[in-house]
Amino acid sequence: MNKKLYVISGSSGVGKGTVLKGFLDRNPNFMLSISCTTRAPRQGEIDGVNYFFLSKEEFQNCIDNDKFLEWAEFAGNRYGTKKKYINQCLADGKDIILEIDTKGALQVKKQMPEAVLIFIAPPSFEALETRLRGRHTEDEATIQKRLNEVKVELERAKSFDKTIINDDLESAISQLEAEIKNA
Ligand code: ADP
Ligand code: 5GP
Numbered sequence: 001m002n003k004k005l006y007v008i009s010g011s012s013g014v015g016k017g018t019v020l021k022g023f024l025d026r027n028p029n030f031m032l033s034i035s036c037t038t039r040a041p042r043q044g045e046i047d048g049v050n051y052f053f054l055s056k057e058e059f060q061n062c063i064d065n066d067k068f069l070e071w072a073e074f075a076g077n078r079y080g081t082k083k084k085y086i087n088q089c090l091a092d093g094k095d096i097i098l099e100i101d102t103k104g105a106l107q108v109k110k111q112m113p114e115a116v117l118i119f120i121a122p123p124s125f126e127a128l129e130t131r132l133r134g135r136h137t138e139d140e141a142t143i144q145k146r147l148n149e150v151k152v153e154l155e156r157a158k159s160f161d162k163t164i165i166n167d168d169l170e171s172a173i174s175q176l177e178a179e180i181k182n183a
Pocket of ligand 1: 010013016134167169172
């Protein structure tokens with residue numbers, strides 16, 4: 001059976017990481033792609049585990065040398081998925097999940113139409129804002145930049161294959177399992 005590529009997107013703070021952790025704990029056969037970013041590590045984040053943390057110059061060098069399957073600028077930082085990393089995982093026979101922004105997701109779909117795009121939506125804008133603030137990982141200016149992206153993200157979500165509302169966490173994890181099983 002051909003191995004598949006799944007792309008999970010959603011606004012910052014919606015709970016992508018939390019839902020995915022629940023999914024991966026129950027489905028350890030899936031690989032989560034590690035992205036590159038120019039963002040500074042948050043407390044506790046480890047290079048090569050959470051992200052490959054690159055300088056702006058290193059990231060530009062990867063763009064110039066066509067190393068990325070997709071990349072995008074999000075709220076003032078750059079994020080990208082290395083082609084080599086994805087191709088290696090697929091060659092190793094692993095199902096792979098990308099947790100990337102909506103612009104990047106649509107770039108992936110263009111290049112790999114078989115990719116399954118799943119959008120995680122919040123129960124309301126207020127709940128999203130509460131979660132993003134409650135995480136205490138961003139300063140106020142960064143929170144505002146991220147909230148400013150929400151409208152356009154919801155617009156892009158219309159081109160996704162599926163949308164899951166992350167209201168009750170357990171239910172969102174089960175829905176993700178069901179969508180991936182049925183894809
Ligand atoms: P993202 O990866 O989308 O930026 P996170 O997974 O970091 O979001 O979640 C943001 C915050 O929301 C975290 O504090 C997390 O514990 C909380 N959260 C996630 N899912 C839910 C949920 N279903 N209900 C309430 N809080 C949630
Ligand atoms: P954060 O800074 O909160 O880790 O991530 C911010 C946004 O960047 C999230 O929407 C996340 O999904 C997205 N992101 C993470 N890695 C990538 C990537 O490789 N490519 C793209 N396009 N977006 C990414």
